[in-house]
Amino acid sequence: MRTATDQKERLLQGNQACAEGALASGARFFAGYPITPSTEIAEYLARQLPKVGGKFIQMEDEIASIAAVIGASVTGSKSMTATSGPGFSLMQEHIGYAYMAEVPCVIVDVQRGGPSTGLPTKVAQSDTMQVRWGTHGDYYAIALAPSSVEECFDLTIRAFNLSEKYRTPVIVLMDEVVGHMREKVSLPNPNEIKIINRMKPTVPPEWYQHFEINPHFVSPMAGFGEGYRFNVTGLTHDPFGFPTVRPEEIREKLDKLKNKITHNVNDIIEIKEEFMEDADVAIFAYGIVARAARQAIRMARDKRIKAGLIQPLTIWPFPDLYMEHISEQLDLIIVAELNQGQLIGEVMRVVRGKTRVRGLFRYDSELITPDQIFDKIREEK
């Protein structure tokens, strides 16, 4: 039986690399529904998952897909779905369920033009805020944004690791170009890849609290059928998983959901920097735009402009501390996004007027070019 990844160089599509990352993480359950531009992920896993004894199912809609993913995860399986804007909108209720019930799972959103049916085959980055606030209630999202085929592979693995470590859904926020482009990648050997699995309980079954409150804010997670019997619910619940209306228990539960993320931002957040050591102007770009930004930085440096690139690999939680720190050395931050300005709000919130923040937005289905970024640098400097 062939292993899911092998080491030789391959020409892979971003979507395929994402699927390979899932397989490398030990994901063995995928439930999804076809939607452009994510369908290749489902098709690839439909072929590959059974080869490694995994389960693939095409459900009747996106709502059922994320439901099945959560159901599978509760039995102990690493599970994933992939979709785009309209499907992501449908999934919101169950993503909220996964936050409340602390169920690890990975949701890939390969963004396309919106709102609504929008532009099924064209690129955009306009789901950025929805990833953070798409479902109702108080919760703290983790979202990763790859900008290359290789990052699709790496960040999908990271998504699973974070999801297992923190018992939370993690979103991999791709876009149509990253998902469909093909690049040469050299995938690592499986034994070179660091995999994190959910903590299992070490107490006897009668003492197990599926939603235990502890100082780490992350509690071990047994799976159905492992000898631990417990209740999982979307109702606000006590540590045993029984619904509660007691104010102190409600507050404790919501604080747990908050603290397990906010207390661990240093572990969760990853940022890629280029030429930032002496930069006084930064381009803040994520996903496919970071590729153009890298080129634009080089064009600027050729002209002796001290430009640098801030590419957040983690866009949620937003890298507050990093941005606060780095903005001290910067006169100007240009936020380049394929939307009408979403993450720029976060940059401005953190920077609090101490550094000039300007936006470079494109939302006409075309990519921001290196020239556009370079021109913007010159214009604003």
Added chain:
Amino acid sequence: MPKVTHHYLRTKKKFPNVWCAGCGIGIVMGAIIRAIDKLKLSRDEVVMVSGIGCSSRMPVYVDFNTLHTTHGRPLAFATGVKLAKPSLKVIVITGDGDALAIGGNHFIHACRRNIDLTCILINNQTYGMTGGQFSPSTPFMKLGTTAPYGNRERAFDISKLAIASGAPFVARGTAYHVVQLEKLIEQAALKKGFSLVEVISHCPTLYGRLNKEGDAVEMLKWQRGHAIPISAAGKVPPEKLRGKFLTGVLWDIEFPEYCEEYDKVIAEAQRRD
């Protein structure tokens, strides 16, 4: 004196249960527990999945693996549970609103997909939890809080819907005929594939009061008086069947079960590799 049912109740959970006095759901819960006990299923292998509604409050009370999900979607969650770990015995508890309104799509696809789930659909002809609105199984012209002038929609024939959608096992019982119900649940659980047991139940607090159908005892008497066992239906003249409903095993055929078929997919994929 120990009762079978008491042994299966979660001792950490507060009793008496949340349902109104006389509600049929507790009666159904007893039948389910006794069926599971009769079948000698281990508690660790039983997963009870429910949606939202009065019926869906059942799993929290029982000492199995329990999953209380979102409105209308327990079958979708259950599909993930079963496919990921087919050794588990997955029982879905749902209500008429949960399964047939918001959950209608998942209902027909679960029937069609024929994944090995046992679905107990407790039909009290109303949305009880939210105060008595009409549901897809509220009969024509009956009252609901959102149908104050009489419901102008017809009710689903749930068994026909399930059969047409491909469910290989469809049965109907009532909260009154509790001995028969236990047997139907046993049969449904043993059946490999998607099996549906619709349970005609009663909501005296809301539907019953709105429609002047009396208290729990009266509504149970109505079930007794209006159920015709399918075995006897042939001998009853057609005019006597009007206004009544059939109980028992209404449909029982064989069809390949989804998880078993997927195992063949795995074997084929690995053979071709």
Added chain:
Amino acid sequence: MLSFKSSSFYTDGRILKLADEEKKTTLTDKEAEGQKIRVFEAWCKKCGICVAFCPTGALTSNEDGLPILTYLEKCTLCGMCELRCPDFAIAVKAKEKEEK
């Protein structure tokens, strides 16, 4: 959520014997052992289902709505009250092999 009448007869959730009405009593734990029917008063919602459908009429409701085994001899240990109770509040002694 349902609330049931609390009565001055209750201590530890059990009703003490009423001196003047020998037939209409429910029993303490110890007395319950060996009895045909046991009612868990704290769980009983007094819906009346067990009484209404008792095949022999052995059960009646007392003034608080609780089921009482008024006619001891009529009880055949059929167990239907136990099967029909939505709250698992009534337990029937298992039939001995000889009694069946």
